[in-house]
Amino acid sequence: MSQNAAASPRPPAPLVQFSGAKPPAPDWFEKAVSVPFERGQSEVDGAAIHWKAWGERGQPGLVMVHGGVAHKDWWDSIAPFLAPTRRVVALDLSGMGDSDHRERYRMECYAREVLAAGRDGGAFDAGKPYVVGHSFGGFVSLTTAMNHGEELRGVAVLDSPIRPAEQQRRSSPPSRGGMSYPTFEAALSRFRLLPEQDCANAYLLDHIARQSLKPTTRPDGSEGWTWKFDPKLWDKMDYDRPAPADLVGGLKTRVALFRGEKSRLVTDEIWDFMREIFGPETTMVSIPDAEHHLILDQPIAVGAALEVLTGPGWGG
Known part of the structure; x- marks a missing residue:
C-alpha cells in the first residue's frame, strides 16, 4: 500500500447524506416490497x-x-x-x-x-x-x-x-456491533457494508439498514438503538x-x-x-x-x- 493510499481518509458512511430520510427508489423496487x-x-x-x-x-x-x-x-x-x-x-x-x-x-x-x-x-x-x-x-x-x-x-x-x-483465512473477520445510538437516524447514518464497497443503489442500503436495527437501553439508562446481530458472533464461531x-x-x-x-x-x-x-x-x-x-x-x-x-x- 502506498503512503498516499494509507493516508486516504475513510469515506463517509453511505446514508449520512440522507439525514434519516429514505432515498428515492425505482418503481420496480416499490413493487417488490409490496408483494405479500x-x-x-x-x-x-x-x-x-x-x-x-x-x-x-x-x-x-x-x-x-x-x-x-x-x-x-x-x-x-x-x-x-x-x-x-x-x-x-x-x-x-x-x-x-x-x-x-x-x-x-x-x-x-x-x-x-x-x-x-x-x-x-x-x-x-x-x-x-x-x-x-x-x-x-x-x-x-x-x-x-x-x-x-x-x-x-x-x-x-x-x-x-x-x-x-x-x-484460507485463519482468523475471524473483524468484530462489529455492540454500539448503541441515541436515535434511529444516528444509528442509520453509521451503516456500512462489510466488506466496505461503493453501492449506487442507496435505496437498497437504506432498506436493509432499517431492518438491521432494534431498540435497546443505553448504558446511561436512556432508550436508543443498536444492531440486531450478536456483536460477539465471530468470537463465538467454530x-x-x-x-x-x-x-x-x-x-x-x-x-x-x-x-x-x-x-x-x-x-x-x-x-x-x-x-x-x-x-x-x-x-x-x-x-x-x-x-x-x-x-x-x-x-x-x-x-x-x-x-x-x-x-x-x-x-x-
Missing part, C-alpha cells in the same frame, strides 16, 4: 430461527441464506420476483437478524437451520428445494450440500471465495473450513458458482482456482458491473440468473 409474504419461526437446538416466505405453498422451493451479520431482508429485492413460480423462504441465521443468539455458532448447526426454516416455510412441500447463499451464507449452503445434499436439488453460491488451502478438495469431494448435490465481476474477494485468480477444482461441468456466472455485494449492486441481473438456474432444467 408470510412470517414464521422454527426451533433449532433451542434457538428461535425467524424466516419469511413468498409465493404459494406447493410450488417448487427455494431457500435463501444471507451473508455474515446480515439478515433475511437482504433478499427483498430478488425473492418477490421469483415468487410467482416458487415458494421462496429466506431465514435469519442464529446470531443475526431476528433469530436468537447462541453461546457458540457452528456451521453444521447453521445447515440444520436452513433445512428447518425451509421445511416449516414450505420450500420442501413440492419436493427437494434449491438453496442459494451469499458470501458467508454461501459457505453455509456448501455445508448444507455436504451434510444434507441428498435432500436438495442444487445449491447456488454467490461470491464466496474458495481459496487454496494455504491461503468455523473450520475443509480443504477445497475435501469440500468438492464431499458435496452431495449439484453446485453453481456466482461472483461479482469486480469482486475484491473472488478475484480472477480465485475464480480460476474455483473453476479448476469444481470442474468444467460446474455452472459459473460472473455478474457484470457488480462487486462482492452483487445482490445489492445488480439485483435484477442476479434475480434473472437465479430464475433460469433454478428452473426445471438445472439440478435434475
Whole structure:
C-alpha cells in the first residue's frame, strides 16, 4: 500500500447524506416490497430461527441464506420476483437478524437451520428445494450440500471465495456491533457494508439498514438503538473450513458458482482456482458491473440468473 493510499481518509458512511430520510427508489423496487409474504419461526437446538416466505405453498422451493451479520431482508429485492413460480423462504441465521443468539455458532448447526426454516416455510412441500447463499451464507449452503445434499436439488453460491488451502483465512473477520445510538437516524447514518464497497443503489442500503436495527437501553439508562446481530458472533464461531478438495469431494448435490465481476474477494485468480477444482461441468456466472455485494449492486441481473438456474432444467 502506498503512503498516499494509507493516508486516504475513510469515506463517509453511505446514508449520512440522507439525514434519516429514505432515498428515492425505482418503481420496480416499490413493487417488490409490496408483494405479500408470510412470517414464521422454527426451533433449532433451542434457538428461535425467524424466516419469511413468498409465493404459494406447493410450488417448487427455494431457500435463501444471507451473508455474515446480515439478515433475511437482504433478499427483498430478488425473492418477490421469483415468487410467482416458487415458494421462496429466506431465514435469519442464529446470531443475526431476528433469530436468537447462541453461546457458540457452528456451521453444521447453521445447515440444520436452513433445512428447518425451509421445511416449516414450505420450500420442501413440492419436493427437494434449491438453496442459494451469499458470501458467508454461501459457505453455509456448501455445508448444507455436504451434510444434507441428498435432500436438495442444487445449491447456488454467490461470491464466496474458495481459496487454496494455504491461503484460507485463519482468523475471524473483524468484530462489529455492540454500539448503541441515541436515535434511529444516528444509528442509520453509521451503516456500512462489510466488506466496505461503493453501492449506487442507496435505496437498497437504506432498506436493509432499517431492518438491521432494534431498540435497546443505553448504558446511561436512556432508550436508543443498536444492531440486531450478536456483536460477539465471530468470537463465538467454530468455523473450520475443509480443504477445497475435501469440500468438492464431499458435496452431495449439484453446485453453481456466482461472483461479482469486480469482486475484491473472488478475484480472477480465485475464480480460476474455483473453476479448476469444481470442474468444467460446474455452472459459473460472473455478474457484470457488480462487486462482492452483487445482490445489492445488480439485483435484477442476479434475480434473472437465479430464475433460469433454478428452473426445471438445472439440478435434475
